[in-house]
Amino acid sequence: MLAAAPLDRLLGATLPRYLLASVAALAADMGCFLILLRLGLPPAPASALGYGLGIVAHWLLSSRAVFADQVAARGAGRTRQKALFVGSALIGLALTTMVVGAGAAAGLDPRLAKLAAVAVSFAATWLLRQRVVFA
Numbered sequence: 158m159l160a161a162a163p164l165d166r167l168l169g170a171t172l173p174r175y176l177l178a179s180v181a182a183l184a185a186d187m188g189c190f191l192i193l194l195r196l197g198l199p200p201a202p203a204s205a206l207g208y209g210l211g212i213v214a215h216w217l218l219s220s221r222a223v224f225a226d227q228v229a230a231r232g233a234g235r236t237r238q239k240a241l242f243v244g245s246a247l248i249g250l251a252l253t254t255m256v257v258g259a260g261a262a263a264g265l266d267p268r269l270a271k272l273a274a275v276a277v278s279f280a281a282t283w284l285l286r287q288r289v290v291f292a
Contacts, residue, residue: 175283178215185210190271200271224286
Protein backbone atom coordinates (compact mmCIF):
# COMPACT_ATOMS: atom_id res chain seq x y z
CA MET A 158 0.00 0.00 0.00
CA LEU A 159 2.86 2.43 0.66
CA ALA A 160 4.04 2.19 -2.94
CA ALA A 161 0.58 3.17 -4.19
CA ALA A 162 0.68 6.63 -2.55
CA PRO A 163 3.43 8.08 -4.80
CA LEU A 164 1.76 6.54 -7.86
CA ASP A 165 -1.59 8.03 -6.86
CA ARG A 166 0.04 11.46 -6.44
CA LEU A 167 1.79 11.14 -9.78
CA LEU A 168 -1.36 10.11 -11.66
CA GLY A 169 -3.33 12.77 -9.83
CA ALA A 170 -0.93 15.48 -10.95
CA THR A 171 -1.88 17.53 -13.97
CA LEU A 172 1.40 17.33 -15.89
CA PRO A 173 1.49 13.49 -16.15
CA ARG A 174 -2.15 13.44 -17.30
CA TYR A 175 -1.37 16.19 -19.80
CA LEU A 176 1.63 14.21 -21.02
CA LEU A 177 -0.55 11.11 -21.57
CA ALA A 178 -3.18 13.17 -23.40
CA SER A 179 -0.42 14.71 -25.50
CA VAL A 180 0.94 11.27 -26.40
CA ALA A 181 -2.51 10.15 -27.55
CA ALA A 182 -3.06 13.36 -29.55
CA LEU A 183 0.44 13.01 -30.98
CA ALA A 184 -0.39 9.49 -32.14
CA ALA A 185 -3.34 10.87 -34.11
CA ASP A 186 -1.20 13.74 -35.41
CA MET A 187 1.78 11.59 -36.45
CA GLY A 188 -0.40 8.88 -37.96
CA CYS A 189 -2.14 11.43 -40.14
CA PHE A 190 1.17 13.16 -40.98
CA LEU A 191 2.85 9.93 -42.08
CA ILE A 192 -0.15 8.85 -44.16
CA LEU A 193 -0.26 12.24 -45.90
CA LEU A 194 3.50 12.12 -46.58
CA ARG A 195 3.04 8.64 -48.05
CA LEU A 196 0.26 10.02 -50.27
CA GLY A 197 2.68 12.65 -51.61
CA LEU A 198 1.58 15.78 -49.74
CA PRO A 199 4.47 18.18 -49.04
CA PRO A 200 5.81 18.07 -45.45
CA ALA A 201 4.58 21.44 -44.14
CA PRO A 202 0.89 21.02 -45.15
CA ALA A 203 0.95 17.36 -44.06
CA SER A 204 2.25 18.52 -40.70
CA ALA A 205 -0.44 21.20 -40.40
CA LEU A 206 -3.27 18.77 -41.20
CA GLY A 207 -1.93 16.16 -38.80
CA TYR A 208 -1.65 18.79 -36.11
CA GLY A 209 -5.25 19.83 -36.76
CA LEU A 210 -6.44 16.30 -36.05
CA GLY A 211 -4.31 16.30 -32.92
CA ILE A 212 -5.98 19.54 -31.76
CA VAL A 213 -9.40 17.88 -31.77
CA ALA A 214 -8.10 14.82 -29.93
CA HIS A 215 -6.28 16.99 -27.39
CA TRP A 216 -9.33 19.12 -26.56
CA LEU A 217 -11.42 16.03 -25.95
CA LEU A 218 -8.78 14.48 -23.69
CA SER A 219 -7.75 17.70 -21.93
CA SER A 220 -11.26 18.82 -21.12
CA ARG A 221 -12.34 15.40 -19.87
CA ALA A 222 -9.27 13.86 -18.24
CA VAL A 223 -6.62 16.50 -17.60
CA PHE A 224 -8.31 19.77 -16.66
CA ALA A 225 -11.82 18.42 -16.00
CA ASP A 226 -12.10 20.39 -12.73
CA GLN A 227 -11.17 23.61 -14.49
CA VAL A 228 -13.50 23.31 -17.48
CA ALA A 229 -15.98 26.16 -17.52
CA ALA A 230 -19.69 25.48 -17.34
CA ARG A 231 -21.63 25.51 -20.59
CA GLY A 232 -22.24 28.93 -22.06
CA ALA A 233 -20.03 31.95 -22.59
CA GLY A 234 -17.31 30.73 -20.22
CA ARG A 235 -16.95 27.41 -22.03
CA THR A 236 -17.00 29.12 -25.43
CA ARG A 237 -14.24 31.46 -24.28
CA GLN A 238 -12.23 28.52 -22.97
CA LYS A 239 -12.59 26.64 -26.25
CA ALA A 240 -11.49 29.74 -28.14
CA LEU A 241 -8.43 30.08 -25.91
CA PHE A 242 -7.67 26.37 -26.37
CA VAL A 243 -7.90 26.74 -30.15
CA GLY A 244 -5.71 29.85 -29.90
CA SER A 245 -3.07 27.91 -27.97
CA ALA A 246 -3.33 25.12 -30.53
CA LEU A 247 -2.88 27.59 -33.38
CA ILE A 248 0.28 28.87 -31.73
CA GLY A 249 1.45 25.26 -31.49
CA LEU A 250 0.43 24.71 -35.11
CA ALA A 251 2.39 27.76 -36.26
CA LEU A 252 5.46 26.60 -34.34
CA THR A 253 5.09 23.06 -35.69
CA THR A 254 4.66 24.20 -39.28
CA MET A 255 7.62 26.60 -39.07
CA VAL A 256 9.95 24.01 -37.52
CA VAL A 257 8.97 21.28 -40.01
CA GLY A 258 9.11 23.68 -42.97
CA ALA A 259 12.50 25.05 -41.92
CA GLY A 260 13.85 21.58 -41.25
CA ALA A 261 12.70 20.30 -44.63
CA ALA A 262 14.15 23.37 -46.36
CA ALA A 263 17.45 22.70 -44.58
CA GLY A 264 17.46 19.16 -45.95
CA LEU A 265 16.44 17.35 -42.74
CA ASP A 266 14.26 14.28 -42.91
CA PRO A 267 10.73 15.66 -42.33
CA ARG A 268 10.11 13.04 -39.65
CA LEU A 269 13.08 14.31 -37.63
CA ALA A 270 11.95 17.89 -38.10
CA LYS A 271 8.50 16.85 -36.87
CA LEU A 272 10.02 15.36 -33.71
CA ALA A 273 11.81 18.63 -32.99
CA ALA A 274 8.56 20.49 -33.62
CA VAL A 275 6.75 18.22 -31.15
CA ALA A 276 9.08 19.29 -28.33
CA VAL A 277 8.74 23.00 -29.11
CA SER A 278 4.96 22.83 -29.50
CA PHE A 279 4.49 20.71 -26.33
CA ALA A 280 6.31 23.21 -24.16
CA ALA A 281 4.46 26.21 -25.58
CA THR A 282 0.97 24.70 -25.40
CA TRP A 283 1.48 23.23 -21.89
CA LEU A 284 2.38 26.66 -20.53
CA LEU A 285 -0.49 28.39 -22.32
CA ARG A 286 -3.08 25.81 -21.30
CA GLN A 287 -1.98 25.56 -17.69
CA ARG A 288 -1.60 29.29 -17.12
CA VAL A 289 -4.24 30.79 -19.41
CA VAL A 290 -6.81 28.38 -20.84
CA PHE A 291 -7.55 26.32 -17.72
CA ALA A 292 -6.33 28.82 -15.07
